[in-house]
Amino acid sequence: MINPFGIKESFWSRRKAFLLFLPAFIITVGILVPFGYSVVMSFTDFNLTSGTSNFIGFGNYLKMTKDSEFWNSLKVTLLFTLGAVIFEVGIGFVAAYLLNLGLLGQKLWRTLFLLPVMLPPTVAAIMWKLMMAPIQGVFNYLLQLVGLPVSEWLGSSSTALISVILIDAYVFIPFVGMIFLAGIQNLPKEPYEAAAVDGVSSWFTFRKLTIPLLKPVILIVLLFRIMDCLKHFDIIYAATKGGPASATMTLSVQSYYQSFRWTNMGYSFAHLVVLWAIVYVLSYLLVEKWKKAVREVHGG
Amino acid sequence: MGNEKLTLGKVLSAIGLVLIMSWTIFPLYWVFNMSIQTPIDVISYPPKFYYDATLENYSVVLIGKAWLGKYETVQTDFPRYYLNSLIVCSGAVAISMLLGVPAAYSLARFAFKGKENFAFTLLSFRFAPGLIVIIPLFVIFRRLGLYGTYYGMMLAYQLITLPFSVWLMRGFFEDIPIELEHAARIDGYSWWGVFRKVNLPLVAPGIAATAILSFIFAWNEFLFGYVLSSDITRPVTPSLMGFISYEQVLWGQMAAAAIITLLPSVILAIFIQKYLVRGLTFGAVKG
Numbered sequence: 001m002i003n004p005f006g007i008k009e010s011f012w013s014r015r016k017a018f019l020l021f022l023p024a025f026i027i028t029v030g031i032l033v034p035f036g037y038s039v040v041m042s043f044t045d046f047n048l049t050s051g052t053s054n055f056i057g058f059g060n061y062l063k064m065t066k067d068s069e070f071w072n073s074l075k076v077t078l079l080f081t082l083g084a085v086i087f088e089v090g091i092g093f094v095a096a097y098l099l100n101l102g103l104l105g106q107k108l109w110r111t112l113f114l115l116p117v118m119l120p121p122t123v124a125a126i127m128w129k130l131m132m133a134p135i136q137g138v139f140n141y142l143l144q145l146v147g148l149p150v151s152e153w154l155g156s157s158s159t160a161l162i163s164v165i166l167i168d169a170y171v172f173i174p175f176v177g178m179i180f181l182a183g184i185q186n187l188p189k190e191p192y193e194a195a196a197v198d199g200v201s202s203w204f205t206f207r208k209l210t211i212p213l214l215k216p217v218i219l220i221v222l223l224f225r226i227m228d229c230l231k232h233f234d235i236i237y238a239a240t241k242g243g244p245a246s247a248t249m250t251l252s253v254q255s256y257y258q259s260f261r262w263t264n265m266g267y268s269f270a271h272l273v274v275l276w277a278i279v280y281v282l283s284y285l286l287v288e289k290w291k292k293a294v295r296e297v298h299g300g
Numbered sequence: 301m302g303n304e305k306l307t308l309g310k311v312l313s314a315i316g317l318v319l320i321m322s323w324t325i326f327p328l329y330w331v332f333n334m335s336i337q338t339p340i341d342v343i344s345y346p347p348k349f350y351y352d353a354t355l356e357n358y359s360v361v362l363i364g365k366a367w368l369g370k371y372e373t374v375q376t377d378f379p380r381y382y383l384n385s386l387i388v389c390s391g392a393v394a395i396s397m398l399l400g401v402p403a404a405y406s407l408a409r410f411a412f413k414g415k416e417n418f419a420f421t422l423l424s425f426r427f428a429p430g431l432i433v434i435i436p437l438f439v440i441f442r443r444l445g446l447y448g449t450y451y452g453m454m455l456a457y458q459l460i461t462l463p464f465s466v467w468l469m470r471g472f473f474e475d476i477p478i479e480l481e482h483a484a485r486i487d488g489y490s491w492w493g494v495f496r497k498v499n500l501p502l503v504a505p506g507i508a509a510t511a512i513l514s515f516i517f518a519w520n521e522f523l524f525g526y527v528l529s530s531d532i533t534r535p536v537t538p539s540l541m542g543f544i545s546y547e548q549v550l551w552g553q554m555a556a557a558a559i560i561t562l563l564p565s566v567i568l569a570i571f572i573q574k575y576l577v578r579g580l581t582f583g584a585v586k587g
Contacts, residue, residue: 014410016491017411017412023398023403025418027399028462033436034432034433034436035432035433037436037440038432103317109321112324115328116328117569119562120537121520122522123558123562127558130331130551130554135345138347170324173323173324178580182585220585227427233430238522251429252429255429255431259435268431269435272429279427283424283427287423
């Protein structure tokens with residue numbers, strides 16, 4: 001493809017390329033080893049307490065199809081992902097739009113807006129846990145102040161999932177908003193000037209111009225948010241540990257418990273392999289769609 | 301702006317902006333608020349907006365029970381956890397920059413077999429569920445004697461920082477016009493000379509941004525530290541879980557610990573604001 005050093009040096013440059021690349025390659029293979037270990041061990045009854053590790057074929061996977069806890073955690077994972085992604089993309093887009101308007105104090109707003117994105121997720125979870133405390137928490141106080149009914153937040157199985165989605169949204173709305181903002185600001189000017197000359201309505205411009213032009217950015221946001229939500233662990237574990245009554249028990253948290261509470265490593269790996277397969281297929285499809293959208297927008 | 305008409309749309313936009321900003325700022329303000337209240341004030345109802353501020357919580361968290369003993373506190377060794385995080389994150393960033401920068405240059409400038417496959421494999425690590433690598437590492441590290449050691453944890457943490465560094469740095473190298481390198485070659489610079497005199501100065505801001513972002517990601521990381529550390533090498537983010545079980549009594553201290561933990565990430569993020577979008581999307585969106 002690109003060879004900066006001419007034909008004479010092609011042998012040396014190839015060797016250089018290889019030498020520069022090798023250390024990182026070794027490390028990458030190093031990551032694949034534990035990963036492969038998980039896949040192989042998911043076909044065994046490996047248990048850390050008893051020390052057994054016998055090959056049982058698809059035994060773990062068959063067991064999962066009959067395990068109501070597995071189905072529950074799959075359902076929780078999908079609900080969490082759906083809820084969080086819709087909420088974050090919706091509000092994130094509105095935020096990007098508002099920050100792009102050029103209202104007073106713009107630069108300061110933007111800096112303040114991006115702060116939560118860099119919070120350690122566990123810290124965000126702890127912060128919100130303190131505010132969501134049912135009796136002394138500030139949220140219920142504020143709700144009472146304006147005459148709304150108070151909530152159990154993380155403490156009740158009916159509201160826990162929505163509460164962790166809110167915490168996740170706190171951290172990731174800025175993430176989504178910042179990416180949309182960058183996308184909006186990188187939009188080409190000419191098509192909009194042409195549209196203004198033709199006198200088309202702003203809704204039509206938005207639907208026929210902005211959305212198609214932003215498609216690569218929208219896909220990147222979806223890629224990162226969907227994948228992160230599917231494998232989510234930190235915030236949920238720090239906020240609820242999967243409870244109450246498995247209401248927030250995602251696949252990641254479930255497999256953590258299978259490993260470290262029940263020491264059923266083999267069974268836990270089977271959960272993770274299923275989760276990984278979902279994530280891998282989806283991310284592959286989204287990356288392909290993204291590449292296609294980039295080609296469409298930028299030509300070539 | 302002042303002489304423009306005040307339209308309904310503008311008023312609504314301003315209200316929307318205020319709402320979104322309060323959603324972002326209020327939690328940070330409130331937790332800081334809690335962190336400087338006395339144990340009595342912090343659990344009072346209704347919550348107090350005006351009170352006598354105290355740094356007691358910070359000193360208790362930072363120094364520990366054995367020294368102060370005035371209020372009940374968790375037996376944590378917060379300064380040590382902080383230092384652990386510093387050691388492990390710096391180590392991981394150093395490893396991933398040393399290995400990642402040459403690899404990124406190689407990916408950006410040379411053609412070789414399997415290059416794009418390698419790059420996609422690195423990207424797919426970003427989306428893989430962490431536990432699928434962490435649990436085997438836990439088993440393997442225990443066998444190799446790496447469990448709970450700084451070296452083991454640096455190796456584990458750079459599994460996050462290395463793929464990130466390679467992807468981001470590749471983009472920064474690709475931004476440099478190839479013609480600059482050609483010109484320097486014609487001027488008689490060696491390959492190494494070109495890299496040192498042309499590329500490095502141009503990507504220096506990119507390298508700094510990549511290193512800082514890697515550091516933040518490592519600092520924020522929870523699972524690797526939670527599973528692979530011992531009591532002595534525990535990093536600060538997982539150590540916060542120790543406060544959670546005591547939440548009924550120790551709100552002020554929890555808040556103080558949370559504030560101390562988030563400071564490095566948030567402050568560093570402000571410095572590299574310009575590169576944040578690019579960093580968070582692995583270079584896919586150039587902000």
